[in-house]
Amino acid sequence: MSAEWNRLLTRLRELNDLSGAATLLAWDQEVMLPPRGVPARARQSAALAGVRHERLCDPELDALIEACAGDRLDAVDAAIVREARRARDRAVKVDRSLVTELAEATSLAQQAWAQARERSDWPGFAPHLTRVVDLKRREAAAIGCGAEPYDALLDDFEPGARAADLAPLFARLRMELADLLATVTTAARGDKAAGDPGALLTGDFAVAAQEQLSREVLAAMGFDPSAGRLDVSAHPFTSATSRGDVRLTTRYDQRDLRVGLYATIHEAGHGLYEQGLPAELEGTPVSDCASLGIHESQSRLWENLIGRSREFWTCWAPRARRLFPAALAHADAEDLHRAVNVVRPSLIRIEADEITYNLHIVLRFELERALLAGDIQVAQLPALWDAGMRQSLGVTPARDAEGVLQDIHWASGLFGYFPTYALGNLYAAQFHAQAATELPDLPDLVSRGQTGPLLDWLRRKIHVRARLWSAAELCRDVTGRDLDTEPFLSHLRRKFGQLYGL
Numbered sequence: 001m002s003a004e005w006n007r008l009l010t011r012l013r014e015l016n017d018l019s020g021a022a023t024l025l026a027w028d029q030e031v032m033l034p035p036r037g038v039p040a041r042a043r044q045s046a047a048l049a050g051v052r053h054e055r056l057c058d059p060e061l062d063a064l065i066e067a068c069a070g071d072r073l074d075a076v077d078a079a080i081v082r083e084a085r086r087a088r089d090r091a092v093k094v095d096r097s098l099v100t101e102l103a104e105a106t107s108l109a110q111q112a113w114a115q116a117r118e119r120s121d122w123p124g125f126a127p128h129l130t131r132v133v134d135l136k137r138r139e140a141a142a143i144g145c146g147a148e149p150y151d152a153l154l155d156d157f158e159p160g161a162r163a164a165d166l167a168p169l170f171a172r173l174r175m176e177l178a179d180l181l182a183t184v185t186t187a188a189r190g191d192k193a194a195g196d197p198g199a200l201l202t203g204d205f206a207v208a209a210q211e212q213l214s215r216e217v218l219a220a221m222g223f224d225p226s227a228g229r230l231d232v233s234a235h236p237f238t239s240a241t242s243r244g245d246v247r248l249t250t251r252y253d254q255r256d257l258r259v260g261l262y263a264t265i266h267e268a269g270h271g272l273y274e275q276g277l278p279a280e281l282e283g284t285p286v287s288d289c290a291s292l293g294i295h296e297s298q299s300r301l302w303e304n305l306i307g308r309s310r311e312f313w314t315c316w317a318p319r320a321r322r323l324f325p326a327a328l329a330h331a332d333a334e335d336l337h338r339a340v341n342v343v344r345p346s347l348i349r350i351e352a353d354e355i356t357y358n359l360h361i362v363l364r365f366e367l368e369r370a371l372l373a374g375d376i377q378v379a380q381l382p383a384l385w386d387a388g389m390r391q392s393l394g395v396t397p398a399r400d401a402e403g404v405l406q407d408i409h410w411a412s413g414l415f416g417y418f419p420t421y422a423l424g425n426l427y428a429a430q431f432h433a434q435a436a437t438e439l440p441d442l443p444d445l446v447s448r449g450q451t452g453p454l455l456d457w458l459r460r461k462i463h464v465r466a467r468l469w470s471a472a473e474l475c476r477d478v479t480g481r482d483l484d485t486e487p488f489l490s491h492l493r494r495k496f497g498q499l500y501g502l
Contacts, residue, residue: 002068004064004067004068005068005077007064008061008064008065008067008068008084009080009283009284011055011058011060011061011064012080012084012283012284012285013283013284014055015052015055015056015087016282016283016284016285016287017283018048018051018052018055019052020241020242020245021048021241022045022048022049022052023239023240023241024239024241025041025044025045025048026045026107026239027239027247028041029041029045029107029110029111030110030233030234030235030237030249031231031232031233031247031249035111038107038108038111039108041107042103042104042105042107042108043104045103045104045107046100046101046103046104046107047100048103049099049100049102049103050096050099050100050103053091053094053096053099053100054096056087056088056091056092057088057091057092057096061084061088062088062092065081065084065085065088068081069081069085075468076281076286076468079286079467079468079469080284080285080286083284083285083286083467084285086159086285087285090143090156093142093143093144094139094142094143095142098135098138098139098142101135102132102135102136102139102413105128105131105132105135105413106132106411106412106413108128109125109128109129109131109132109411109412109413110408110411110412112124112125112128112411113125113128113405113408113411114234114408116400116405117234117401117405117406118234118401119401120399120400120401120402120405121400122382122400122404122405125405125411126378126379128411129378129381129410129411130378132410132411132413133371133372133378133410133415135413136153136372136413136415137149137372137374139152139153140152140153140372143155146162146163147162147163147164148163148164148369148372148373149372149373150163150368150369150372150373150415150416151163153372153415153416154166154416154419155416156416157291157292157293157414157416157417157419157420158291158292158293158416158419158420158423158471159291159470159471160470160472161291161293161419161423163365163369166365166419169485170358170361170362170365170419170422172485173358173362173422173485174358174359174362174392176485176489177355177356177358177359177492178359178392180355180489180492180493180496181343181345181355181356181359183502184343184355184496184500184502185343187500187501187502188343188500196342197335197338197339197341197342198258198339198340198342198344199339200327200328200331200335200336200339201256201257201258201327201336201339201340202255202256202257203255203327204254204255204326204327205254205255205256205257205324205327206254206324207252207254207260209323209324210252210254210257210260210261211252211260212323213261213316213319213320213323214230214250214260214261214264215230216319217261217264217265217268217307217316218230218248218264218268220449220451221265221268221272221302221451221455222272222451222452222455223248223268223271223272223275224275227243227244227245227246227275228245228246228247228248228271228275229247229248230248230249230250230264231247231248231249231250232249232250232251232252233249233250233251234251234408235251235407235408236248236249236250236251236263236264236266236267236350237249237267237408238267238270238271238274238299240271240274242282243274243275243276243277243279243282243287246271246274246275248264248267248268248270248271249267250263250264250267251263257320257324257327258339258340258351259351261307262303262307262308262340263350265302265303265306265307266299266300266302266303266350267299268299268302269298269299269300269301269302269303270295270296270298270299272298272302272455272458272463273289273295273298273458273462273463276455276458276459276463276464277463277466278463278464278466281466281468285467286466286467286468287466287467288466288467289466289467290465290466290467290469290470290471290473290474291420291423291470291471292417292420292424293419293420293423293424293426293427293471294424294427294462294471294474295420295424296420296421296423296424296425296427296428297423297424297425297426297427297428297431297462298424298428298458298462299424300421300424300425300428301428301431301432301458304354304425304428305428305429305432305491306446306451306454307340308337308340308341308354309337309443309446310333310334310337311443311444311446311447312337312446312447313333313334313336313337313340314333314447315446315447315448315449316336316449317331317332317333317335317336320336337499338499341353341354341495341496341499343355343356343496343500344356345393345394345395346393346395347389347395347397347402347403347406348402348406349361349364349406349407354425354492354495354496355492355496356393357421357425358421358422358425359392359393360392360393361418361419361421361422362392362422363385363388363389363392364407364418365418365419365422366388367381367384367385367388368410368415368416368418371415372415381404382400382403382404385397385403385404386403386404389403423471423483425488426483426484426485426487426488427471427475427483428488429487429488429490429491430475430479430481430483430484430487430488431458431461431462431478431479432491433479433487433490433491434461434478434479434480435454435457435458435461438457439453439454439457442454461478462474462478465477471483
C-alpha cells in the first residue's frame with residue numbers, strides 16, 4: 001500500500017467522521033433539541049458543513065485521488081477512488097458560502113416546518129421554503145449535470161438517474177395503479193358485508209403497549225440494540241453515524257395501531273441495511289448504499305412484503321391480542337391481515353396502502369421537478385397539491401397539515417429524494433421475488449417468526465455490496481434482470497386479488 005493511498009484513506013475517513021457528526025446534530029435536532037436551541041444549532045450545522053466542504057475541495061485531496069487512480073487497484077480500491085472523485089467533482093462546483101447558507105436555512109426550515117405542521121400554518125412556513133428552494137436552484141445550477149436542474153439533485157440520491165427517464169416510468173406506473181385501484185374499489189363496494197376491516201385497528205391503543213410491540217418486532221427482525229436505538233420524532237426517519245450507531249425514530253397514534261408499528265418496521269429495514277454494511281469498508285466513500293432507491297427497497301421489503309403479509313400476522317396475532325386485549329380479543333391472523341391491507345385513497349403518504357402509495361410519490365415528483373425548473377412557485381404549492389390529490393386519488397386535504405405540510409423533506413432541502421421511494425418499491429418486489437425463489441420455505445419461516453434466513457440473504461446479496469456497484473448493476477446481479485415494474489405489479493395483483501376476490 002503506497003504512502004499516497006494511506007494518506008487518501010486518512011482524508012476520506014476524516015470526511016466520513018465529519019458527516020457522522022453532522023448526522024448526529026441533525027438527529028438531535030429532530031429528537032431532543034429544545035426549541036430555543038434551534039438558532040444555535042443552525043449555526044453549528046452550517047459551520048460543520050463549511051468545514052467538510054472546504055476539506056473535500058482541498059487541492060491536496062484532489063492530488064491524492066488522481067495519484068491513487070494511477071495505481072494498480074483491485075475492484076474495491078477502484079470503487080473507493082471512483083466515489084471519492086465523484087464527491088469531489090460535485091463539491092468543487094459549489095461555493096462554500098452556498099453550502100453553509102443551505103445548512104443553516106434547512107436547519108431553521110425544519111423547525112419552522114414542525115411548528116407549521118402542528119398548527120397547519122402554511123403562511124408561517126412558506127418563507128422558509130422559498131429560501132430553501134432558491135438555494136437548491138442555485139446549487140443545481142452550479143452542479144449542472146443532466147438536462148434540467150432537477151437532475152443535479154436527483155443524481156445525489158440516485159446516481160445516474162434522470163428525470164426524463166423517470167417520467168415515463170412513473171406515468172406507466174400511475175396508469176397501471178389507477179386501473180388496479182378502480183378494480184379493487186369496485187370490488188370493495190360490491191362486498192358491503194365485509195364492512196371496514198381496518199376499523200379493527202382504530203380505537204384506543206395505549207402508546208406504551210404499542211412501543212412494547214414495536215420493540216419486540218424490531219428485535220425479531222434482527223436489529224442489534226447495542227448498535228442502535230429507537231426514539232420518537234414528528235416524522236419517522238433513520239440516521240447512522242456508523243454501522244455501530246444506527247438511530248431509528250417512529251411516531252405513535254393512540255387511535256391507530258398501524259401508524260407506529262409500520263413506521264417502526266419501515267425504519268428497521270433501513271437500520272438493518274446500515275448495520276449490515278461491511279465493517280472493512282467503514283469510513284470510505286463506498287461504505288454506503290448503492291442508491292437511496294436500494295436503501296428504500298430494504299425498508300419497503302420489510303414493511304410491505306413481510307410486515308403486511310398473512311404469514312407475519314400468523315406469528316404476531318397472539319402477541320397483539322395479549323398486548324391489546326380490549327380491542328383485539330377476538331382478532332385472528334386473517335382479521336389482522338385484512339385490517340392492515342385495506343385499499344383506500346388517503347391523504348397521508350406514510351399511511352397509504354401499497355396500491356396508492358406510489359401515486360403520492362408521482363405527485364411530489366411532478367411538483368418538485370416543476371418547482372426546480374421555475375415553472376411554478378412556492379406560493380402555488382397548496383393549490384397544486386390539492387388539485388393533484390383530487391386528480392390522482394380523489395381526495396382533498398381539509399387542512400395543509402394533511403396536504404402540502406405533511407412531509408419534512410422539502411424543509412430539509414431533500415429535493416430529488418421522493419422518486420427513490422417509488423424506485424424502492426420496485427426494487428423491493430423484485431428482490432423479494434428472487435429471495436422467495438432461493439428460500440422456498442420463506443412463507444413458513446415468516447409465519448414462525450424466523451426471519452433470520454431472509455436477513456442473511458439480504459446481507460449476502462445486497463448489504464455486503466455497499467456502494468461497490470451501481471444500483472442497476474446490483475439489481476441485475478441479484479435478480480438476473482434490469483429493474484422492471486412487473487414484479488411489483490404482479491405482487492399487487494396477486495395479493496389484492498386474493499383479498500378482494502378479484
